[in-house]
Amino acid sequence: MHDDPTDPQRHLRDFIVTNFYIPDGQPLDEVTSFLDAGIIDSTGVLELVAHVESRYGITIADHELIPSNFDSIGALARFIQRKRGRDGGSNGGFNDRLAR
């Protein structure tokens, strides 16, 4: 479904499933709200921010820490792609990180 290696969705989903508890039967698609579904709380968001900054080589400004950027896999993937596009070629070794 997300075979494009530069599409963050698959990697984000793996990170969420590995690091947070998803109860049996809890859907986790690209529009599932992390906060409404109780998957991630504010401490979890901190963990997610650290992971995204590290993995994708981007720096997230305070004003970008809003639910519309962080509250679902789809929203976060789009945010990351916007940031990478904005950063141009200076992607902080993003492709290297993907290859790990």
Add this chain to the structure above:
Amino acid sequence: MTGWRVDVGFAAGEAEAEIARITAALRDTVLGRLHRRGAVIALSGGVDSSVVAALCARAFGADRVLGLFLNEAESSPDTVRLARRVADQLAIPTADEPISPILEAVGCYARRDAAIHTVIPRYRAGWQCKLVLPRVLDGDRLPLFSIVVQSPDGEQIVARLPHAAYLQVVAATSFKQRVRKMLEYYHADRLHHAVAGTPNRLEYDQGFFVKNGDGAADVKPIAHLYKTQVYQLADLLGIPDEVRERAPTTDTYSLPQTQEEFFFSLPYGQMDACLLARDHGVPPSLVAEALGLTPDQVARVYRDIDAKRAAARYLHAPPLLIDPPGIPGGWGP
């Protein structure tokens, strides 16, 4: 629903009745159910602990209430001064238990400072610090803490706290509440008293306490009262003006920090009203009109209330049993 009147406080005569109801319940709970003979209260010089001490003095008699002064190196000078004033007025016995030596010994300050240092390398012991949250009213920012540090020269640096540093700062700082509780239970055991906790409804409901720290107690006499109501009781109980007029503070970090900066998104009167309205299904537009806010702001406060309640479930949870043994006559829920 059209129009909504903010009506959090007690009506005329209700506050006196509430004082009588709480003091009767304290006697029943502490003497009758817990079989303890009085109460120990940590006095902070704030209105909540002062009201709890006054209620306990009415319930058990002043000589069966012990007020504790549990200041540490970073406490406000007002804390002990106002706490003493309240204890003197109530004529209750007191004990001084400065906790800085214990906090030093367990590494409270050193562990906290080490975590801050990873974020702000210039930070040194001797600088002051506090945690702050973005203001809920100002926008839709996720509630992630920043650390504010101040050098001895007054220079301030603000930085967002990453995950590991945030957890360590909170874990280290929570030694303060947990050490205080340990000493409260020492005195309670020594005197065969119960420990009276001091959270009001906002704090209890929203999880503004440290688990097994200030969240621990044998009885919590004002946990059902909105802060507005606590102030009404304080007035009737004769709590000194200076205590009633003091801005609610965490008194936990070395830089002055209001409860609004650290936890609640509004001044207590508006916060009381929003919590009441949230629980009664009042639409944000009506609350906004009554409080002079916008509907979007009230909707954000509602979401913040829900998120804090969700986080507070862990704080309120007792130790969970895999297979409850069902002790006959036990203390089941």
